[in-house]
Amino acid sequence: MQLTRADPGHRSSQMRGPLPVHLQISEMLIREIAAGRLADGARLPTEREMAASLGIAVGTLRRALADLTGKGLLDRVQGSGNYVRARGDLLGIYAFFRLERIGGGGLPTADLLSVERLPKPADLPEFGSAREAHRIRRLRRLDGEPAAVEEIWLDASRAERLDSEDLSESLYLHYRMALGFTIARAEDHVAVAPVPEWAPAEFRPLAGTVVGFVERLAWAGDGAGVECSRTWFDPGVAHYISRFR
Secondary structure (H helix, E strand, O other): OOOOOOOHHHHHHHOOOOOOHHHHHHHHHHHHHHOOOOOOOOEOOOHHHHHHHHOOOHHHHHHHHHHHHHOOOEEEEOOOEEEEOOOOOOOOOOOOOOEEEOOOOOOEEEEEEEEEEEEOOOOOOOOOOOOEEEEEEEEEEEOOEEEEEEEEEEEHHHOOOOOHHHOOOOHHHHHHHHHOOOEEEEEEEEEEEEOOOOOOOOOOOOOOOEEEEEEEEEEEOOOOEEEEEEEEEOOOOEEEOOOOO
16 A cells, blocks of 8 residues: 555645644544545555655654554554554544545544534424533534534533633544543434535535535433534535444
8 A cells, every 4th residue: 555645644734733643643544444445454554654654753653553553453563564454343533423525534623613602492402401502613624625514512511611722623522531421322314404604604615505414413321412413514525424334
């Protein structure tokens, strides 16, 4: 396998946000494996070649490869190289993020647009025990390209307040690390819907344009409903994927 300009190695220039670089590399490779772009048994380039292609230090790459090895997704054979081990239970930080680039994979990032604590709108499905929820609006990117806008409503019983600086990357990671609960189950309803008026200009489909749409309800490990989210995605950039192995 060689990394070319169309391959994930050259996506490192799009990496951004507070997630450590070695974890961004790890998550990017996990999504490439899930999409089948890195096949089971494939031998990765040498660490020096990969690091140079990704524009990172060899030490940073080794931390990413160690993370993959710990997840059972890589065999590191002394004197031979690093070999992909594809699995059905790919548990990355973005395991619940179902949007991928048209060609597969793509590293997700997020630009926070706003966060407010508000009464739950009447048109939301029922979830949680509080009358209020934190509304989080974000622009989602895949490899740096605007792919979706999303509106997440987190039940206010799970957090008195949310700080904007904590919400630019994986919300589910923040829930686990800072709020003390995990998302154990989610139910997605996939349809089409018009782009909302609040979508930023950087999201190419204009407000009112009908695009792909996902409404999600999510439950915590204790069985309680904690979140409702709505995602509008650009079908020219991304598609919704759900895999079963």
